[in-house]
Amino acid sequence: MPLKVRNLLEQVGDELILKIQLGRRPLKCQKLLLKMANYLTDSKFADKQLELGYDEIYHTYLLITIENNHGFNVLQHITENAPKTTTGRTVLVLEKTMRIGLRYPIIPDEMIDLYDIPLTPNKPLALNQLISTALHAGKDFFIYDAGENNMCQTFVKHFIECNGLIPNIVDQATLDALEPMDAKALISTLGGRSKIVKGATDLAATYLWHIHRTYTFFIRIGIPGPSPTFFLGNLMELMERKRFTLSIKEWTKKYGRIFGYFEGHTPILVVSDPNILQDIFIKSFSNFHSHRPIAFDDPHMKSCHLFNAQSLRWKRQRFIINPTFSSAKLKQMSPLINRSVTALMKKLTEQYQSGQSFDIYAFLKRFTMDTIWSCGFGLDTDMQNNPNDRYLIQSQRVFSAEYLLMIAGYETTSTALAYVSYVLATHPDEQLKLQEDIDTYFNPDTDNEIPSYEMISKMDYLDMFIRETLRMYPIIPGVINRQSTKDFQIDNFGTIPAGTIVSIDMYTLHFDPDLWGPVDPNTFYPERFATKRHPLAWIPFGIGPRSCVGMRFALMEMKLVLARLLKTYSIIDCGEQTYRATDQLEEVTVISPKNIIIRLQHRDEKMV
Ligand code: HEM
Numbered sequence: 001m002p003l004k005v006r007n008l009l010e011q012v013g014d015e016l017i018l019k020i021q022l023g024r025r026p027l028k029c030q031k032l033l034l035k036m037a038n039y040l041t042d043s044k045f046a047d048k049q050l051e052l053g054y055d056e057i058y059h060t061y062l063l064i065t066i067e068n069n070h071g072f073n074v075l076q077h078i079t080e081n082a083p084k085t086t087t088g089r090t091v092l093v094l095e096k097t098m099r100i101g102l103r104y105p106i107i108p109d110e111m112i113d114l115y116d117i118p119l120t121p122n123k124p125l126a127l128n129q130l131i132s133t134a135l136h137a138g139k140d141f142f143i144y145d146a147g148e149n150n151m152c153q154t155f156v157k158h159f160i161e162c163n164g165l166i167p168n169i170v171d172q173a174t175l176d177a178l179e180p181m182d183a184k185a186l187i188s189t190l191g192g193r194s195k196i197v198k199g200a201t202d203l204a205a206t207y208l209w210h211i212h213r214t215y216t217f218f219i220r221i222g223i224p225g226p227s228p229t230f231f232l233g234n235l236m237e238l239m240e241r242k243r244f245t246l247s248i249k250e251w252t253k254k255y256g257r258i259f260g261y262f263e264g265h266t267p268i269l270v271v272s273d274p275n276i277l278q279d280i281f282i283k284s285f286s287n288f289h290s291h292r293p294i295a296f297d298d299p300h301m302k303s304c305h306l307f308n309a310q311s312l313r314w315k316r317q318r319f320i321i322n323p324t325f326s327s328a329k330l331k332q333m334s335p336l337i338n339r340s341v342t343a344l345m346k347k348l349t350e351q352y353q354s355g356q357s358f359d360i361y362a363f364l365k366r367f368t369m370d371t372i373w374s375c376g377f378g379l380d381t382d383m384q385n386n387p388n389d390r391y392l393i394q395s396q397r398v399f400s401a402e403y404l405l406m407i408a409g410y411e412t413t414s415t416a417l418a419y420v421s422y423v424l425a426t427h428p429d430e431q432l433k434l435q436e437d438i439d440t441y442f443n444p445d446t447d448n449e450i451p452s453y454e455m456i457s458k459m460d461y462l463d464m465f466i467r468e469t470l471r472m473y474p475i476i477p478g479v480i481n482r483q484s485t486k487d488f489q490i491d492n493f494g495t496i497p498a499g500t501i502v503s504i505d506m507y508t509l510h511f512d513p514d515l516w517g518p519v520d521p522n523t524f525y526p527e528r529f530a531t532k533r534h535p536l537a538w539i540p541f542g543i544g545p546r547s548c549v550g551m552r553f554a555l556m557e558m559k560l561v562l563a564r565l566l567k568t569y570s571i572i573d574c575g576e577q578t579y580r581a582t583d584q585l586e587e588v589t590v591i592s593p594k595n596i597i598i599r600l601q602h603r604d605e606k607m608v
Helices: 005-012 030-041 073-081 088-098 109-116 129-137 139-145 151-162 172-176 183-215 235-240 244-255 274-283 311-325 327-354 360-377 390-401 403-409 411-426 428-439 453-458 460-472 506-510 526-530 551-568 576-582 603-607
Strands: 016-023 048-055 059-066 258-263 266-271 481-483 488-490 494-496 501-504 569-573 586-588 590-592 597-602
Touching (some): 030 048, 235 258, 244 258, 244 266, 266 274, 274 488, 311 551, 327 597, 360 411, 411 428, 411 551, 411 569, 411 576, 411 590, 428 460, 428 551, 453 551, 460 526, 460 551, 576 597, 597 603
Parallel strands (some): 266 501
Antiparallel strands (some): 048 059, 258 266
16 A cells, blocks of 8 residues: 555654655565665765655655654755755756655645645756756656646646635735745745645755755765766666676776765775776875774674775784685695595585586585684585584574685685586687697506695796686676775876775776787687786776785695596586576675586596
C-alpha cells in the first residue's frame, strides 16, 4: 500500500521528514544502499532514520526522518544572503527538489495532500549558485516531471486553493507570486503562511548548503566528472552496472585521466595517469599513507587490522609483518605450501580419473585456505580432503568478523589461480609453450620431483604468464586508494585539499596501448613483460610502500601449484561452459568468476 505523507506524519510526529524521489525503477540491493546511505550521512545527521520504499507517486523513494534541531533560520540565512537575482522560484525549487519537509502540526491537512501531488516544472530557471545546485540535486526529478506547467504557479495556485483564498481578494503581491520574483518578497508576501513555506524549505536548505559545498568540490578545483544526484552522488550509476570498476573506466574515457565522482556525499578523485600516481602514491607517501576509512570499522581501535590501520599504527603493524614475507621466510614456507599442493594434486588426479568436467575454482579455494592456515598460523589442516575440518569451520566464522583480512590472503590468490586456469584452457598454444618452458627446469629422469623455492624463482616465463593474467584480470582493483593528510598540488590541475580520497582506475592503466604496446593490450601476450614498462603500468598488487604485503607469497604459491599441475596435466576447455566463465564476473571487493569448468588431460595421453 502506498505510504502517504499523511500516514508518515502521524508516525513521525514533530520531526522533519524528507521524501526524495530516486527514480522510476524499483531498486535492487536495498539493504546495502541503506547501509551506505546511513554511513554517508552519519557525520551530518546522526539522529535520523532512513527508509527506502516504492509508491505510486514517488515511485522509488528515500525517506529521511530527522529530528528538527536546526530551526528556521537557515532559510532566513538563504534569503538574506542570496544574490539579488535569486527568485521566488528558487525557494520553491529547493522545496521541490527535496520534495517535502513538513513540520507537524503547523501544516493543514489540505497541504498534506498538496504535497502528495508531484509538482510540475518549469521553464529554464534564472541561474545562480543555488539554482544550479538545486538542478543538480533534482536532476532525476526534473526529467521525470518535465511538463508544461510552471512549478511556481502551480505551487502558489494550490497554496491559494488549499487555504481557501479567493484569488481576486488576494493582495497584488500574492498574485505577483505567480510570476518569478525576489525570494524575500515571496516570503514576506506569504506573511503568516510563510511558516509553511519556511517549514517546507528549512530542511531542504540545510541539506542544500551542505550539498552545495560538497557537490561543488570538484568544480571548485577545476576537475571534471559526472554530475551527482542529490544525496547518493553517483552511487546509483555505480550500482546499476553491477561492476563499479567498469563504470570508473567508462568515466575515465569520458572525463580523462583525472576526474571526480561522489559516493553519497564523499568526493572520490580517480587518477589513471601513471606519473601523477607516482607523485601521489610514492613520492608523497608521507601525505598519502592511509587507505580511506572502511565503513563500520574504526581505524583508531586497537583491534583494527593492517589494511585499515592509519599512520603510526599502520607503520608499526607493517614493520612487524614485513619480515614474515622475506625471502628467507618464504623459503621456509615453501615445503608447507608444497604439502598443500600434494593434497591438491591428489584431488585433481581423482577428477582426472573420473574423466568428468569440474569446477577447478572450488578446489583452488580449499587449497589457498589450507596454505593460509598452515603458513600463517602454523596449523596442520586438511581442508581439501576433509570438508569437516575444524579449522575450515572456524575460518568460516572468522570470515564474518575479519572478512577483509582473510580475503587478502585466501580469495585473492585462489581467484588469480582460477583466472590462470581459464587462460590456460582457452589458450592451448600458450599453455603448451608454458609447459615446455616449465619442463626445462625439472630433471627429466625423475617423475616426482617437487619444485623448490629456488627452482620456481627462476621460472621467468611462468612469472610473465601470471603477470599477464593479472594485467588482464586484476583481482581487487577497487581497493587501491589513499586519503591525503595535507593539501596537495597536482601539476596543471591545482590543489586538492587535505582529506581527499584518491583512487585509481586500474583497467585504464592495464589496457593502455601507450603503456603496453605495440601488441594490442587486449591480446594475451606474456612476452610483453620482457620489455621494461612504466613502473606504475602494472599494479594488481597496489602501489608503493603500502602495496600488498603478501605479493611475493601469493606469487610463490601460484608458481608452486602451476609448475606441478602443468608438468603432469593440461587444462582443457569444455567449450561454452568454460568460455562463459568471464562473461559475467561478480564484483564484491574481489572480482571473481562464478566457476571455471574445465577438464584435465594427462600430458602422456597425447604421446600414446
Ligand atoms: C593474487 C593475490 C593478491 C592480490 C591480487 C592482492 C592485492 C592487494 C592489493 C591491491 C592491496 C592494496 C594495495 C594498495 O593499497 O596499494 C593489497 C593489500 C594487502 N594484501 Fe594483498 N593481494 C593478494 C594476496 C595477498 C596475500 C596472499 C596476503 C597475505 C598472506 C595479502 C595481504 C595483504 C595485506 C595485509 C594488505 C594490506 C597492506 C597494507 O595496508 O599495508 N595479500 N593486496
